[in-house]
Amino acid sequence: MKMFKTKKRLLCTLMSACLAVGSFFAYPITNDIFPRYINGTVADAATTEEQWFDLNPDFSPDSAAARLEKYLSRADYEALFPYRYGSPKCKEQWAKNEPAPETAGLSQAQAAKEDDYYSYDNLIAAMKEIADIKLKIEFRINTAKNETVGYASRTSMLRKSSGETTVLYETEGFMEENLMFAPVCVQFVDLGAFLAEGSENDKKREIAALFANMTQETSGRMNIDSNGNWGTISVEASNMLWGLYWKEEVSHIGDDTALGYVSAGDKTFPPTPGQSY
Numbered sequence: 001m002k003m004f005k006t007k008k009r010l011l012c013t014l015m016s017a018c019l020a021v022g023s024f025f026a027y028p029i030t031n032d033i034f035p036r037y038i039n040g041t042v043a044d045a046a047t048t049e050e051q052w053f054d055l056n057p058d059f060s061p062d063s064a065a066a067r068l069e070k071y072l073s074r075a076d077y078e079a080l081f082p083y084r085y086g087s088p089k090c091k092e093q094w095a096k097n098e099p100a101p102e103t104a105g106l107s108q109a110q111a112a113k114e115d116d117y118y119s120y121d122n123l124i125a126a127m128k129e130i131a132d133i134k135l136k137i138e139f140r141i142n143t144a145k146n147e148t149v150g151y152a153s154r155t156s157m158l159r160k161s162s163g164e165t166t167v168l169y170e171t172e173g174f175m176e177e178n179l180m181f182a183p184v185c186v187q188f189v190d191l192g193a194f195l196a197e198g199s200e201n202d203k204k205r206e207i208a209a210l211f212a213n214m215t216q217e218t219s220g221r222m223n224i225d226s227n228g229n230w231g232t233i234s235v236e237a238s239n240m241l242w243g244l245y246w247k248e249e250v251s252h253i254g255d256d257t258a259l260g261y262v263s264a265g266d267k268t269f270p271p272t273p274g275q276s277y
Contacts, residue, residue: 048186051188052134052136052158052188053158053163055134055160055190056190056192056193058192058196059131059190059192059193059196060131060160060192061127061128061129061131061132061160061161061192062128063131063192063196064127064128064130064131064192064194064195064196065124065127065128065131067194067195067196067203068123068124068127068194068195068207069124070195071195071203071204071207072207072211074120077120077123078120080211080240080243081118081215081241081243081244082226082241083220083222083224083241083242083245084116084117084118084119084243084244084245085104085114085116085117085118085244085245085246085247086114086115086116086117086118086119087116087118087119088116089228090245091111091112091114092228093222093224093228094106094108094111094112095108095111095112096228098222098224098228099220099222103220104245104246104253105253117244117247118244118247127194130191130192130194131191131192131194132159132160132161132192133157133158133159133160133191133192134157134158134160134188134189134190134191134192135155135156135157135158135168135188135189135190135191136155136156136157136158136186136187136188137153137154137155137186137187137188137189138153138154138155138156138174138184138185138186138187139152139153139184139185140152140153140173140174140179140182140183140184140185141182141183141184141185152171152173152174152176152179152182153170153171153173153174154167154169154170154171154174155167155168155169155170156168160192169269169270171270194206195207211243214243214244215239215240215243215244216239217246218243218244218245218246218247219238219239219240219242219243219244219245219246220242220245220246221238221239221242222238222241222242222245223238224238224241224242225241226241249276252276258276259274259275259276260276261276262275262276
């Protein structure tokens with residue numbers, strides 16, 4: 001059960017670095033008769049569904065994981081993130097109280113039992129799960145102004161391995177009576193396309209951008225070098241070495257009731273009540 005939760009949390013960490021999605025409400029997708037525009041071209045419901053279920057084998061979970069391993073080897077990952085949460089080197093520092101595990105909301109006894117939260121194996125497993133998802137994003141079009149109606153949207157998810165479809169969220173405005181016959185702009189996003197498109201340099205930039213983002217948001221920024229010595233490196237160097245250290249918002253550690261990064265009145269991406277982002 002612990003490994004299951006760890007993988008799920010890492011999956012959320014990776015996805016939040018790539019996408020901004022709103023509330024997660026699950027219910028079956030129903031068919032409708034609204035006209036659609038795909039890349040500016042009118043498409044009927046049948047064409048839309050055909051593209052929805054048209055899967056590129058290059059975007060499969062195994063292919064995505066293989067590309068990740070190609071551009072970021074296990075050895076490189078270990079060298080880049082030696083002090084990630086729960087890693088062997090991280091535990092060595094906790095044992096010396098440099099930094100104290102209490103900074104991560106742990107006692108010494110708890111720290112000794114923590115798993116390698118951001119392990120390379122968990123990273124690959126999370127990549128495979130992400131790559132099994134294809135999204136369909138729909139916005140109503142205000143034909144009078146030739147623009148999308150920002151608050152009227154619906155995002156659906158296709159689990160490629162099973163063919164199961166789920167509506168992740170649908171704003172109230174999407175089914176408003178005055179928009180019932182408004183056309184819909186459709187966009188498909190296959191998350192398995194990660195590192196599959198563009199030039200070699202594009203792919204390297206893509207993975208560099210992902211981990212730069214994750215490092216910036218999760219770094220412990222301890223002034224400790226790769227040999228465990230205090231005060232020997234720059235802030236910039238410590239920022240990278242201690243990337244993937246935090247696994248939850250620092251101000252919320254040990255407090256599940258604190259909320260942050262919530263825009264309660266956002267109609268396009270309404271937050272789930274009681275949840276932080």
